[in-house]
Amino acid sequence: xxxxxxxxxxxxxxxxxxxxxxxxxxxxxxxxxxxxxxxxxxxxxxxxxxxxxxxxxxxxxxxxxxxxxxxxxxxxxxxxxxxxxxxxxxxxxxxxxxxxxxxxxxxxxxxxxxxxxxxxxxxxxxxxxxxxxxxxxxxxxxxxxxxxxxxxxxxxxxxxxxxxxxxxxxxxxxxxxxxxxxxxxxxxxxxxxxxxxxxxxxxxxxxxxxxxxxxxxxxxxxxxxxxxxxxxxxxxxxxxxxxxxxxxxxxxxxxxxxxxxxxxxxxxxxxxxxxxxxxxxxxxxxxxxxxxxxxxxxxxxxxxxxxxxxxxxxxxxxxxxxxxxxxxxxxxxxxxxxxxxxxxxxxxxxxxxxxxxxxxxxxxxxxxxxxxxxxxxxxxxxxxxxxxxxxxxxxxxxxxxxxxxxxxxxxxxxxxxxxxxxxxxxxxxxxxxxxxxxxxxxxxxxxxxxxxxxxxx
Amino acid sequence: xxxxxxxxxxxxxxxxxxxxxxxxxxxxxxxxxxxxxxxxxxxxxxxxxxxxxxxxxxxxxxxxxxxxxxxxxxxxxxxxxxxxxxxxxxxxxxxxxxxxxxxxxxxxxxxxxxxxxxxxxxxxxxxxxxxxxxxxxxxxxxxxxxxxxxxxxxxxxxxxxxxxxxxxxxxxxxxxxxxxxxxxxxxxxxxxxxxxxxxxxxxxxxxxxxxxxxxxxxxxxxxxxxxxxxxxxxxxxxxxxxxxxxxxxxxxxxxxxxxxxxxxxxxxxxxxxxxxxxxxxxxxxxxxxxxxxxxxxxxxxxxxxxxxxxxxxxxxxx
Numbered sequence: 001x002x003x004x005x006x007x008x009x010x011x012x013x014x015x016x017x018x019x020x021x022x023x024x025x026x027x028x029x030x031x032x033x034x035x036x037x038x039x040x041x042x043x044x045x046x047x048x049x050x051x052x053x054x055x056x057x058x059x060x061x062x063x064x065x066x067x068x069x070x071x072x073x074x075x076x077x078x079x080x081x082x083x084x085x086x087x088x089x090x091x092x093x094x095x096x097x098x099x100x101x102x103x104x105x106x107x108x109x110x111x112x113x114x115x116x117x118x119x120x121x122x123x124x125x126x127x128x129x130x131x132x133x134x135x136x137x138x139x140x141x142x143x144x145x146x147x148x149x150x151x152x153x154x155x156x157x158x159x160x161x162x163x164x165x166x167x168x169x170x171x172x173x174x175x176x177x178x179x180x181x182x183x184x185x186x187x188x189x190x191x192x193x194x195x196x197x198x199x200x201x202x203x204x205x206x207x208x209x210x211x212x213x214x215x216x217x218x219x220x221x222x223x224x225x226x227x228x229x230x231x232x233x234x235x236x237x238x239x240x241x242x243x244x245x246x247x248x249x250x251x252x253x254x255x256x257x258x259x260x261x262x263x264x265x266x267x268x269x270x271x272x273x274x275x276x277x278x279x280x281x282x283x284x285x286x287x288x289x290x291x292x293x294x295x296x297x298x299x300x301x302x303x304x305x306x307x308x309x310x311x312x313x314x315x316x317x318x319x320x321x322x323x324x325x326x327x328x329x330x331x332x333x334x335x336x337x338x339x340x341x342x343x344x345x346x347x348x349x350x351x352x353x354x355x356x357x358x359x360x361x362x363x364x365x366x367x368x369x370x371x372x373x374x375x376x377x378x379x380x381x382x383x384x385x386x387x388x389x390x391x392x393x394x395x396x397x398x399x400x401x402x403x404x405x406x407x408x409x410x411x412x413x414x415x416x417x418x419x420x421x422x423x424x425x426x427x428x429x430x431x432x433x434x435x436x437x438x439x440x441x442x443x444x445x446x447x448x449x450x451x452x453x454x455x456x457x
Numbered sequence: 458x459x460x461x462x463x464x465x466x467x468x469x470x471x472x473x474x475x476x477x478x479x480x481x482x483x484x485x486x487x488x489x490x491x492x493x494x495x496x497x498x499x500x501x502x503x504x505x506x507x508x509x510x511x512x513x514x515x516x517x518x519x520x521x522x523x524x525x526x527x528x529x530x531x532x533x534x535x536x537x538x539x540x541x542x543x544x545x546x547x548x549x550x551x552x553x554x555x556x557x558x559x560x561x562x563x564x565x566x567x568x569x570x571x572x573x574x575x576x577x578x579x580x581x582x583x584x585x586x587x588x589x590x591x592x593x594x595x596x597x598x599x600x601x602x603x604x605x606x607x608x609x610x611x612x613x614x615x616x617x618x619x620x621x622x623x624x625x626x627x628x629x630x631x632x633x634x635x636x637x638x639x640x641x642x643x644x645x646x647x648x649x650x651x652x653x654x655x656x657x658x659x660x661x662x663x664x665x666x667x668x669x670x671x672x673x674x675x676x677x678x679x680x681x682x683x684x685x686x687x688x689x690x691x692x693x694x695x696x697x698x699x700x701x702x703x704x705x706x707x708x709x710x711x712x713x714x715x716x717x718x719x720x721x722x723x724x725x726x727x728x729x730x731x732x733x734x735x736x737x738x739x740x741x742x743x744x745x746x747x748x749x750x751x752x753x754x755x756x757x758x759x760x761x762x763x764x765x766x767x768x769x770x771x772x773x774x775x
Contacts, residue, residue, distance in 0.1 A: 010559045018547060238543025242604070245510045245537040246560040439512065 007247040008255045015230065015259025020266060029267045033274055050149050051080065059156070060086035060106035062097060067117040068160075068167050072110070075159035075179075081108070081152070094141075101143045109143040110156060116140070117167040138164060158183075192405075206376055208318055209404035212326065213372040216396045219264070220333055221362055224341035226260050231345030231438065232354055240438050249435040253346075257338045264334070318403055325412060326399035332419045333395025336426055337365070340392075343430035346437025347445040357444065368396040379404035389415045391422035429454050461524040463488045463612055463643035464509060469518035471504050478504040480667040481518070486645060486660065491638060493654030494647040495752075496664035502647045503540065505664065506614055509645070510537055523611055533562040536610030536637075540617040540647075542601050546590035550576065553589055554604055561608040568607065575603040579629065595623050602630055606637055613637055613644045619653055631657065655748040663752060671752065679745050685718040686744045687727065693736035703727055713740060 019025055059081045063069035069085050076083035086109065089097050094111065101109050116138050140160055142148060162179035169179075190202035234240040234252075243252055344357040371387050378384065379401045388398040388407075394415045401407050436453040437445060445453075464486040471479040478501045486492040494502050507513045508520060511528035522531045544553055551572055558568030576582050579599045584592060592600065598621075605613065613634065619627050634657075638644055648654050654661050655675065663671035671678065690713035698707050698714065703722045708715040718724060724743060731738055 006562075007560055010556060014548075014552075014556050017552075018545070022547075233545075237545055238539070238541040239545060241512070241539040241541060242537060242543075242557065243560070244512045245535065245539075246532060246557070439507075 003254060005251055007251040011252055011255025012259035015256055016262045019263045029270050051151055054149055054152050055080045057081050057107040059083045059108040059110055062086050062089050062111040064090050064114050068112060068163050071166050072163040075163045079155045111141040113139060117164060205404050209375055209400040210372055212400040212403055213396055217369045220337040223260055223264050224337040227256050227338045228341040228345035230256050231342055235349055249438055250431040253342050253431060253434045322402035325402055329395050329399045332423050335423045336392055339427045339430040343433040346434045347450055349441055353444040368393040371397055375400050375404055391419050394419055462486055463523055465521040467519045469515045471515050477667045482669050484662055486643060488643055490659045491644040491657055493658035493661040495651055495654045495661055498649050500664045501667050502664055503616060506616055506647055534611045536605040536613045538605045538615045538618055544589045544597060548589055549586055550589055550600055551585040557604045558607045563608050571607050595626055598622060598626050602633060611642050613642055615646045617648055651748050678751055686746055687716040688713050688742045688744050689716055690740035691736040691738045697730045697734035
């Protein structure tokens with residue numbers, strides 16, 4: 001049976017034209033990415049504003065031993081704050097310092113514990129390699145008049161770390177070290193080496209696979225809801241009875257799914273062009289690193305891109321095979337999700353009921369979203385493998401794994417077959433629900449009722 | 458007539474869960490006729506229409522439409538105006554008509570031409586490119602009717618076509634429906650208003666309580682019912698009305714007296730009696746029974762309660 005009957009095409013064409021013609025389509029397509037980038041920049045600028053406002057704030061150092069204070073002041077002054085010793089407070093007990101703090105001219109007060117610089121604290125250095133969880137860490141106190149921005153807190157802590165290091169090294173007889181240089185964390189690039197000897201950046205893979213999870217989930221649910229709304233619209237505007245006398249309900253359903261799909265394709269196509277244009281500009285003009293430099297900390301992508309050379313890196317880390325497979329999974333996933341949403345739309349007559357009807361659907365599909373962190377951590381974990389095989393999750397999880405790792409052929413093949421089979425079953429069932437449901441008015445259909453529709457048509 | 462009837466339904470049965478909507482209904486409609494489907498709300502009229510339109514299937518029984526049982530093929534030859542009317546509010550009028558025309562098998566270009574001509578005819582030529590939602594309710598009704606007849610259907614199925622219409626549109630609807638009928642189309646018109654059916658229909662079929670209670674040509678129904686209702690206006694003594702062998706009952710209507718003769722009684726005898734009594738007769742008329750009266754009789758005979766009777770009140774919005 002040919003699914004593309006003239007009626008299906010007429011419905012799809014109407015759906016597409018009506019949607020593309022609205023100003024919401026233009027706003028949603030052009031506006032959304034612009035808005036997202038805009039919000040990102042707004043946050044970045046707001047954060048910079050916070051940093052700026054910290055500039056010139058004063059910080060007093062209270063060190064009862066007096067061993068670290070001078071170095072600490074020096075280190076702190078390297079940052080954006082102005083530091084000096086609060087000598088008159090040094091002999092007071094902690095409670096008294098706290099009482100006096102508000103009457104001092106300082107914005108912050110950094111209080112070191114007694115014996116902070118004692119070098120022979122606790123276990124030998126070798127076993128204290130990861131001392132972050134250790135009980136006997138040096139615990140300093142930072143008094144503040146207001147919420148301490150994390151940047152200020154971090155730079156104070158780093159300054160303290162450097163000062164302590166230098167103090168101890170000097171005590172051990174090592175002179176004139178650059179603690180800043182010494183404490184700089186090395187970068188570690190994880191690169192996959194495949195059977196064929198290609199190398200792939202794991203950073204790129206992680207970004208791609210996470211992006212796929214969120215993007216697929218968002219789009220499937222959004223376009224699913226669009227089909228659902230369209231179904232309810234037909235019921236609410238009372239047109240459905242005329243349509244039912246002219247075409248088969250499955251033709252109406254399929255037409256809607258295709259029409260919304262065409263709109264989705266147009267939308268995604270425009271987004272892809274926008275991304276490609278931006279990325280192309282950024283990479284060819286070296287703009288990416290300048291973009292990244294706007295952010296408080298340069299992103300890992302910028303670092304990798306700088307090292308491995310832009311586009312080559314991305315194309316080298318993601319194979320065309322996985323892109324094609326990912327598109328295929330998306331198309332099947334689109335059919336699966338939209339037909340479920342269409343059926344849900346047919347069982348209700350108004351938006352409130354619709355909200356209730358889609359809640360379980362969205363909830364179940366969220367499971368694939370929650371798998372995101374798991375995929376990032378270990379894409380070949382057995383749970384990740386299971387989720388990438390079982391519909392409806394596999395529509396989202398398998399493409400994500402394809403980008404994250406080498407998926408064996410048997411896995412994606414089985415996943416694809418299962419997905420295709422579930423699409424066929426779901427479309428068939430949705431068609432039967434649709435047939436009865438669209439003519440129903442008023443109350444929402446109960447589950448036993450829906451089961452009866454499916455069984456008896 | 459030698460050709461097959463436009464509609465032939467046999468033993469149609471339809472249940473919704475435990476509720477019986479139609480309980481073995483036979484129904485036939487010849488070509489070229491306006492057939493009324495009457496009965497109270499909830500009697501099963503819409504269910505019957507939906508079965509004819511192949512929107513739903515019957516649980517039992519056979520349906521032949523326009524000479525074939527292949528209802529899929531007849532869909533394009535039917536024009537349907539449902540009781541619950543609606544159009545896509547955001548669509549342009551012309552696009553909407555073309556869309557519905559294409560679904561009815563018209564080529565896009567053909568549909569466009571016809572839609573423009575139709576809009577011109579009902580006085581909406583200038584609104585073709587406006588959105589449906591900007592039209593008044595009356596204008597939307599016109600667009601709706603145009604959509605129903607755009608593909609020149611051989612069978613028009615109209616469910617409560619006059620409900621909610623303003624008087625001007627009622628006339629327009631009647632004109633366009635009669636125009637289709639002159640072109641050879643059969644019209645099936647469902648209504649709960651008996652008076653509408655009586656005015657417009659050649660035949661009526663009455664459904665009440667999931668069963669057919671009356672079916673036939675309006676004139677036949679009236680003839681079968683017998684011409685034994687008289688309207689008599691006179692001056693003088695009303696003594697002559699007291700004729701137990703002749704008169705079943707009388708009802709004083711102010712200006713005249715309604716007289717129902719006994720079955721088999723000759724109106725001539727009544728006239729003779731009146732003249733002999735010396736009364737001055739200013740009116741002596743054999744009146745036709747209204748469909749309503751016939752229905753009431755049938756309903757009583759079938760033991761239907763009064764609440765099953767169609768109402769004549771303006772529950773038209775219904």
